[in-house]
Amino acid sequence: MSRVFTPGVPFEPVPFPDRQTMDDREIKERSEIFYQNIRKRHSTREFSDRPVDKCVIENCLRSAGTAPSGANHQPWHFCAVSDAGIKAEIQTAAEEEERAFYGGKAAKEWLDALAPLGTDTAKPFLSVAPWLIVIFAERYGRLENGQTYKNYYVNESVGIATGFLINALHSSGLATLTHTPNPMKFLNRVCGRPDNEKPFLILVTGHPADDAVIPKKSQVKKNLNEFTSFL
Numbered sequence: 538m539s540r541v542f543t544p545g546v547p548f549e550p551v552p553f554p555d556r557q558t559m560d561d562r563e564i565k566e567r568s569e570i571f572y573q574n575i576r577k578r579h580s581t582r583e584f585s586d587r588p589v590d591k592c593v594i595e596n597c598l599r600s601a602g603t604a605p606s607g608a609n610h611q612p613w614h615f616c617a618v619s620d621a622g623i624k625a626e627i628q629t630a631a632e633e634e635e636r637a638f639y640g641g642k643a644a645k646e647w648l649d650a651l652a653p654l655g656t657d658t659a660k661p662f663l664s665v666a667p668w669l670i671v672i673f674a675e676r677y678g679r680l681e682n683g684q685t686y687k688n689y690y691v692n693e694s695v696g697i698a699t700g701f702l703i704n705a706l707h708s709s710g711l712a713t714l715t716h717t718p719n720p721m722k723f724l725n726r727v728c729g730r731p732d733n734e735k736p737f738l739i740l741v742t743g744h745p746a747d748d749a750v751i752p753k754k755s756q757v758k759k760n761l762n763e764f765t766s767f768l
């Protein structure tokens with residue numbers, strides 16, 4: 538048994554902790570403040586080499602670790618890479634995949650969708666940014682004695698934890714890029730992760746370069762009424 542895989546352990550209720558006690562006015566104000574902050578998040582593909590303290594990354598990862606997950610199994614692993622040699626190795630392997638992707642593997646429709654973002658095979662940011670947070674989804678759990686156990690809603694859980702992490706990094710004053718070289722299997726080897734873990738994405742983390750630009754297209758967001766219905 539592990540701390541997250543606990544067959545046979547019965548329900549043990551504890552009083553609701555950390556209750557938030559705000560009046561309706563404060564709740565409205567906070568929701569507006571949150572929105573005004575999160576709307577200022579922009580993916581960057583041009584990072585500066587300004588370092589970021591490891592303790593900042595640790596706090597943001599702790600935030601990600603509070604995310605909800607199927608059966609509370611927390612089926613994720615975050616590999617935070619700052620080592621220049623490992624970052625270079627990731628860049629070399631990712632650029633090799635990208636050359637194949639852009640050189641014929643990707644369907645025209647996909648390439649057309651990417652064109653307004655200005656992406657290409659060169660990924661210098663993988664070496665320049667101070668941190669690459671490589672996120673793995675644990676397809677099934679494995680105990681120290683080799684016994685395996687099922688995880689539930691793995692993609693949903695890891696996606697939510699990743700969202701927490703992006704928000705934590707942005708709220709701490711950092712910029713990120715969600716990067717998904719295709720395929721990503723090389724990340725198991727480079728990061729030394731076991732085969733029950735599937736690479737999910739790389740969160741490139743740091744500060745934007747002084748002269749960083751973003752694609753105009755990425756500022757086009759659907760309006761509330763285009764993606765919401767209230768019944």
Ligand SMILES: Cc1cc2nc3c(=O)[nH]c(=O)nc-3n(C[C@H](O)[C@H](O)[C@H](O)COP(=O)(O)O)c2cc1C
Nearest residue numbers: 578579580581582654656714715716717718738755
């Ligand atoms: C699952 C996922 C995969 C992505 N993969 C890449 C990628 O491989 N390379 C890249 O440059 N951007 C990638 N992006 C970033 C998107 O292009 C970006 O989020 C989008 O253009 C909107 O811009 P914004 O993040 O600034 O709002 C990815 C985003 C997501 C959510």
